[in-house]
Amino acid sequence: MTIAEDRLLAYVDGLLSPEEAAALEAELRTDGEAAALVDALRASDLPYREAAESLISVPDLSEIEAFLASPPEPARSGGSAIRWVGAVAAAVLLFVAGIYSEQNFFQPEKSQWAEWLEEIASYQALYTRETLSLGTPPADRVRRQMARVSRALGHEIKAPDYGSVAAEFKYARMYGIEGQPLAQIAYLPKEGKPFSLCMMKTDIADHPPRYAEAYGMKLATWRHKGIAWVFVGGVSETERDRYIEIARRQIGS
């Protein structure tokens, strides 16, 4: 093969100019190996982003909240399906699904929850240390991000500081669920897998952490003064408890 792979990739990804593409196509006519690689690259030109963004459809958030307070009948797929976008929502769903799982709520039938779990787990599994290694944001950006979170949730939210255990704040992002704001603060520890704290408004009374585990991820949720906090991360129980204790101590719950 005489054509550089990066040119072939740029060609398939549509990054070459018309002139560059025409020149490459002329070369491909005499380079069968490169042409075969182009075919393979085209076969793998799939809607990755769309798959990530559209994989989670769940019942109305209020149903989930109500379920957490008092488990109802097994969830059904009908109703006002909404789309949750992002790993945060996945984390929350993982937690909820973990609760369902613990209580054998989808044992009688392999419900949609179980299918969602598989999809969600595959999405969560995309996150590696490297995908969060984009550098630590400057202090003013952190303040802006947290101000946005506080405005959206209607409560002043301060990002717990994990400096004592060498875990860095990476970003705070907002996600929308039919008008319901959901926040995620992502952290990257010095070693091991990333973890996140997620927050959303809740009308449910304060309660201490409840634990679940799904697909190798430790999950916990607690409520404090109108905010439901969710911890999610591929960590040990000891690490989970330490991270939760640090967060709860700092937010006063």
Added chain:
Amino acid sequence: MLSAVDRLPEAQKSAIYLVYVEGLSYEEAAAALEIPAGTLTSRLVRARAKIADMVRDGDIAVPESKVE
């Protein structure tokens, strides 16, 4: 489809994620991963070739819009 990506080696998975899910350019993704751009594109090519194999073997459900 994402579960297929999950079966890739970590380095390739990170490359796919940053470029095709997060939408970073090759250069931005290479900088984020602290690797040369050539290494990044090499990982993308290796990953895409494996995904193509999975598509060919029927391990990935290809969206209808991709079916010719």
